[in-house]
Amino acid sequence: MHRNPDPRGTCAHEETHGHPIDGDAVESRARSYALSKGVPFTPMRQSVLALLAASGKPMSAYEIAEKVSDTRKLKAVQVYRALEFLQEAGCVHRLASRSAYFACDHLHGEGETVVFMVCAQCGAVQEAASELVARGLRGAAKTTGFRPRHPMIEVEGECAECAGTPER
Amino acid sequence: MHRNPDPRGTCAHEETHGHPIDGDAVESRARSYALSKGVPFTPMRQSVLALLAASGKPMSAYEIAEKVSDTRKLKAVQVYRALEFLQEAGCVHRLASRSAYFACDHLHGEGETVVFMVCAQCGAVQEAASELVARGLRGAAKTTGFRPRHPMIEVEGECAECAGTPER
DNA sequence: TCCTGGGTGTAATGTTGTAACAGCACGATA
DNA sequence: TATCGTGCTGTTACAACATTACACCCAGGA
Ligand SMILES: [Zn+2]
Ligand SMILES: [Zn+2]
Ligand SMILES: [Zn+2]
Ligand SMILES: [Zn+2]
Numbered sequence: 001m002h003r004n005p006d007p008r009g010t011c012a013h014e015e016t017h018g019h020p021i022d023g024d025a026v027e028s029r030a031r032s033y034a035l036s037k038g039v040p041f042t043p044m045r046q047s048v049l050a051l052l053a054a055s056g057k058p059m060s061a062y063e064i065a066e067k068v069s070d071t072r073k074l075k076a077v078q079v080y081r082a083l084e085f086l087q088e089a090g091c092v093h094r095l096a097s098r099s100a101y102f103a104c105d106h107l108h109g110e111g112e113t114v115v116f117m118v119c120a121q122c123g124a125v126q127e128a129a130s131e132l133v134a135r136g137l138r139g140a141a142k143t144t145g146f147r148p149r150h151p152m153i154e155v156e157g158e159c160a161e162c163a164g165t166p167e168r
Numbered sequence: 169m170h171r172n173p174d175p176r177g178t179c180a181h182e183e184t185h186g187h188p189i190d191g192d193a194v195e196s197r198a199r200s201y202a203l204s205k206g207v208p209f210t211p212m213r214q215s216v217l218a219l220l221a222a223s224g225k226p227m228s229a230y231e232i233a234e235k236v237s238d239t240r241k242l243k244a245v246q247v248y249r250a251l252e253f254l255q256e257a258g259c260v261h262r263l264a265s266r267s268a269y270f271a272c273d274h275l276h277g278e279g280e281t282v283v284f285m286v287c288a289q290c291g292a293v294q295e296a297a298s299e300l301v302a303r304g305l306r307g308a309a310k311t312t313g314f315r316p317r318h319p320m321i322e323v324e325g326e327c328a329e330c331a332g333t334p335e336r
Numbered sequence: 337t338c339c340t341g342g343g344t345g346t347a348a349t350g351t352t353g354t355a356a357c358a359g360c361a362c363g364a365t366a
Numbered sequence: 367t368a369t370c371g372t373g374c375t376g377t378t379a380c381a382a383c384a385t386t387a388c389a390c391c392c393a394g395g396a
Contacts, residue, residue, distance in 0.1 A: 040362095042374065061352070075377070080353065096264040097320055099352060115305060117314045126312050133304030137283060137323060140296035145328030146285045152265055152322045155305060160313030208393095210343065230382070243346070248384065267352095267383060339396080350385070360375075366368090 021103045023053035026091050029107075033089035048082040049091055049103060057123045058100030095125065097154045113137065116154045121162035187224035187292055189271045194221050194259050197275075201257035216250040217259055217271060225291045226268035263293065265322045281305065284322045289330035 027041075030049055034041040047068050052059065059067070061083060065074040083101055086092035093104050095116060102125050108114060113134035117126045133153065141148045198217055202209040215236050220227065227235070229251060233242040251269050254260035261272050263284060270293050276282060281302035285294045301321065309316045 039373070044375080076352080077354075077377085078375075081374080096322075115308045117309060117312070117316065119314075120317065126314060128308035128311065130304040130308045132307055133301050136298040136301030136304055137321075139300055140283045140298045141285060141323070141325070143296065144285070144294050145331070146287075146294060146323075146325055147328075147331045148285065148323045148325040149288065150324045152320075152324070153305075154264075154320045155309070155314075155316045156318045156320070157309070157314055157316040160315075163313070163315045207342070212344080228383075244384075245346085245386090246344075249343080337396100340394090342392095344389105344391075346387100346389090348385105348387080350383100352381100352383070354381070355379085356377105358375100358377090360373105362372090362374105363370105364372105365370080 020056040021053040021105045026105045030089045030091045045082045052103035058095050058102040119159035189221040189273045191221035194273045198257045198259045213250045220271035226270040287327035
């Protein structure tokens with residue numbers, strides 16, 4: 001059930017990915033997290049995650065509320081509640097530069113420094129963990145005694161696909 | 169006129185800074201930019217910039233609208249217009265993680281990769297340019313053919329002052 | 337003088353995110 | 367079984383952030 005329509009996209013940790021996400025894999029991660037927390041993986045959460053995984057691109061909460069329209073009509077607040085859980089579970093990230101949310105099938109380590117690369121043309125997001133960036137941040141912080149906690153790195157640019165297709 | 173109440177804070181390029189900004193210096197940079205663009209450096213723009221420089225901390229557009237209350241009462245849209253100019257002029261940055269704006273007295277080079285370090289306790293922002301981070305980003309992008317344009321790096325944490333004062 | 341480009345003032349609206357509260361489902365407990 | 371607590375749901379209302387539209391003004395140039 002709820003199999004990804006285009007099931008390429010099984011990519012390993014520390015890699016980057018393009019559009020679609022393996023919906024089953026990410027859902028099973030969410031289920032594990034729910035289990036570990038003793039809370040249910042509800043249909044609400046499942047629908048939102050499935051939509052994000054299938055889309056493979058960032059969507060605003062209101063956009064999600066519209067598109068999850070399988071019968072019921074969701075209010076934004078319900079979407080935000082689902083997103084809160086999914087972000088805790090590590091299945092969904094928020095893009096601050098766009099106030100949008102997208103599914104992630106990576107397994108991020110605890111202190112890992114992740115870079116979000118957002119295509120200005122097509123909106124697709126690629127992730128990459130960079131130890132070099134992490135060291136650079138630590139270095140920048142050290143010069144002023146700043147104690148870094150949560151880095152947020154978002155790079156706007158063009159993905160390989162869109163850069164290769166100047167006029168689309 | 170409009171001299172900074174605490175005029176320490178003349179810091180060179182590539183350094184980091186704490187709270188207050190040299191209002192005169194940053195204003196003269198804004199004036200130069202306006203001149204080069206053939207547009208006026210209006211009192212509106214001057215007031216917003218002066219407020220941000222004096223405060224030295226990020227403020228939301230609505231907060232700015234309230235506090236610029238020297239006689240006239242500003243609407244948010246007017247503040248946004250001033251902020252748009254000031255950001256183009258390179259005198260003000262936007263903090264996406266907080267939807268807030270702050271004055272900057274650095275002279276950022278064209279391709280410079282700047283890190284914003286935001287104190288979770290006191291809200292102060294320090295900036296640092298890091299070539300190491302820039303290299304890390306280029307490396308992360310190269311593995312997927314992504315062409316980076318505008319990096320946005322915001323690190324939440326604790327500034328030296330607040331870290332040294334656990335209970336305040 | 338007329339035209340034009342940019343800034344200003346104002347109203348309206350759009351977008352994003354939370355607070356508050358009343359129900360319901362379900363498992364634990366007595 | 368009855369009761370209780372915990373967490374999800376549905377709904378309303380609202381707060382916070384940001385933009386669009388339009389009329390007006392004003393300075394500089396044809
Ligand atoms: Zn991720
Ligand atoms: Zn693209
Ligand atoms: Zn700066
Ligand atoms: Zn601090």
